[in-house]
Amino acid sequence: MAHRWKPNVTVAAVIEQDGRFLVVEEETSDGLRLNSPAGHLDPGESPVEGCARETLEETAHRFTPAALVGIYMARQHGARGEDTTYLRFAFCGTLGAREPGRALDHGIVRTLWMTAEELRASRERHRSPLLLQCVDDYLAGRRYPLALIHVHPSVNGESEA
Template identity: 90%
Template sequence: MAFRWKPNVTVAAVIERAGRFLVVEEETSDGLRLNSPAGHLDPGESPAEGCARETLEETAHRFTPTALVGIYMSRQRSARGEDTTYMRFAFCGTLGPLDPGRALDHGIVRTLWLTAEELRANRERHRSPLLLQCVDDYLAGRRYPLDLIHVHPSVNGGGDD
């Protein structure tokens, strides 16, 4: 059977408050890295639902996506020779209050509020090459309606046509 290429679908939140962006510091095989609250899309959820879930898991804040900032692709090769392509759906929205009793997802060390300049000064610590591009697009005012992404009912287990 021929190899079938499939990108890994990820979701990310671009959350800005008073000129600072909410990022996570996470343990990776390459050491501590910075990233947007982000992760892989799970079966049965829309990209917006996945983004809300990942933000809660990684920051202990509820997040309600209100707009799509963009759809991005990147390709990364690991030190072990793994070649992975990612397709990222980045959203902006409304951040709810912190749930102080909620533990952060495995590997997340802490959350930070950094300016775009601080993010630019720490590019070597970015987990994803898309982190700064998403922030720059947000700062440029890129916002697309959530209904740009059509999610067929079959995704959630209904309407198989």
């Protein structure tokens, strides 16, 4: 049987306060890069749940998604010849207080608050080509209801009654 192509599903948070966006600086095989708080969707979780979890792990802040900013696809070629396509669900919402003493996820060096202009000026350091597109869509007012994403109970291991 031929290999079936499957994109990597990721979730990302677009978090803005006072004209600045919360981003993470992380270690990658290409050096230090900037990205939205983001990561892979885990088995058994919805995109909303995954975004809240990834934001907590990467920033030590609780995050409550309130709207979908967009769904994005991008293809990237890694330093070692990897060819990966990502399907990203980006959310905006409410950032909670930082959890004191909580360590950042492995590979995350620090969090930063950057303006859209600072993000545009640092494109060569973006881990994902989607970082700026998500910010631009957020600034353009793109917001879609969370109900747009239907998660069947079977995702969480529940049987349908």
